[in-house]
Amino acid sequence: MKLKGKVAIVTGASRGLGKAIALGFAREGADVVIAARSDVENPKFGGSIFKTAEEVKAIGQKALPVQCDVTSEDSVNAMVQKAQQEFGGVDILVNNAGVAFYAPVVETPLKRWEMVIRVNIIGAFLCCKTVIPLMVKRGGGSIINISSLAANDRHEDVPIPTGVAYGVAKAGLERFTFxxxxxxxxxxxxxxxxxxxxxVNTEGMRFWMADADKSEWQSPDKMVACAVFLAQQDACGVTATVASDDELVAWHGLII
Ligand SMILES: NC(=O)c1ccc[n+]([C@@H]2O[C@H](COP(=O)([O-])OP(=O)(O)OC[C@H]3O[C@@H](n4cnc5c(N)ncnc54)[C@H](OP(=O)(O)O)[C@@H]3O)[C@@H](O)[C@H]2O)c1
Known part of the structure; x- marks a missing residue:
């Protein structure tokens, strides 16, 4: 068990990649805080914080489902406080909560542009700012930010399907990382x-890209293996790295 005795917060763990990472951490012995907005089954996408928590408990680990909007400082503070009360500290934070707006720039309302920036960057900033003091008390920790190839992809002829705001936000998240x-x-x-x-074949991607050819899509397993590997790091190990799943697997011989 690679994460035995560790406490992890995973944002956006009501479904998709965040849920897969939360379950992957639990299989490695971590207790997990499941932070997202959906406390009941999301009508569009499915999934809820309680559903993920049940699955973590079925693996045999403790789970704390907390309703949290990562764009709200009060909400993030309350979530981290609950984690501290329940588990006595935090060792791992995964900033996974993310949204995109699937439209060209001229068709992107300001509030959508702001929402993409708020969830992907400001959310990560607020969670880090609040969790870091708890990690310092523990003597170390690991923060993992979930980025996207959209951060630096340049398609000359094909518009980025997830929208430019999303790429801008993920580029910011990468700069924030190092x-x-x-x-x-x-x-x-x-x-x-x-x-x-x-x-990665997730509820979000299936909803937004319903008509896409899914033959090349992958299960979340490789990203989960990478997250488990990074969760074991502290500043003496791998840090300040922005890498793809394939790169991490090759560089560190990860087994999926
Ligand atoms: N799937 C891919 O191929 C892919 C590729 C590159 C990067 N990523 C990144 O991977 C992450 C997860 O993506 P996914 O495909 O799993 O998407 P998803 O299925 O749509 O899941 C997104 C998660 O984010 C949560 N979330 C959204 N807004 C939030 C907010 N304001 N506060 C708290 N939680 C919020 C959602 O929960 P609630 O709705 O319950 O709040 C949900 O759990 C994102 O950061 C995404 O950018 C995914």
Whole structure:
């Protein structure tokens, strides 16, 4: 068990990749805080924080489902406080909550542009700011940001399907990753970002790209293996890295 005795917060764990990572951490012995907005089954996508929590408990680990909107400072503070009360500290934070707006720039209302930036970057900032003091008390920790190839993909002829705001937000998240890593080396906290090379088959992607050819899509397993590997790091190990799942698997010989 690679994460035995560890406590992890996974944002956006009501479904999709966040849920898969939460379950992957539990299989490795971690107790998990399931943070997302859906406390009842989401009508569009399915999944809820309680559903994920049940599955974590079925694996034999403790789960704390907490309704949390990562764009709200009060909501993030309350979630982290509950984690502290329930588990006495936090070792791992996965900033996975993410949204895109699938439209060209001229058709993107300001509030949608702001929402994409708020969830993907401001959410990660608020969660880090609130969790870091708890990790410092533990003597170290690991922060994992979930990015996307959209951060630096340049298709000359094909518009980015997930919208430019999403790419801008993920580029910001990557810059945040190595900036924060250099601040937190002295506190023994690793900060890394990972992104899948192929589309991960999640509820969100199935909804937004219903008509897409899914033959090349992958299960979340490789991203989960990468997250488990990064969750074991502190500042003496892998930090300040922004890598794809394929790169991490090759560089560190990860077994899926
Ligand atoms: N799937 C892929 O191929 C792919 C590729 C590259 C990167 N990613 C990244 O991977 C992450 C997960 O994507 P996914 O495909 O699993 O998407 P998904 O199925 O749509 O799941 C998104 C998760 O984010 C949560 N979320 C959204 N807004 C939130 C908010 N304001 N506060 C808290 N939680 C919020 C959702 O929960 P609630 O609705 O319950 O709040 C949900 O659990 C995202 O960061 C995405 O950008 C995915």
């Amino acid at each position: 900036g924060l890593a250099s601040e937190l080396g002295k506190d023994n906290i690793a900060v890394n970002a990972i992104k899948p090379v192929r589309v």
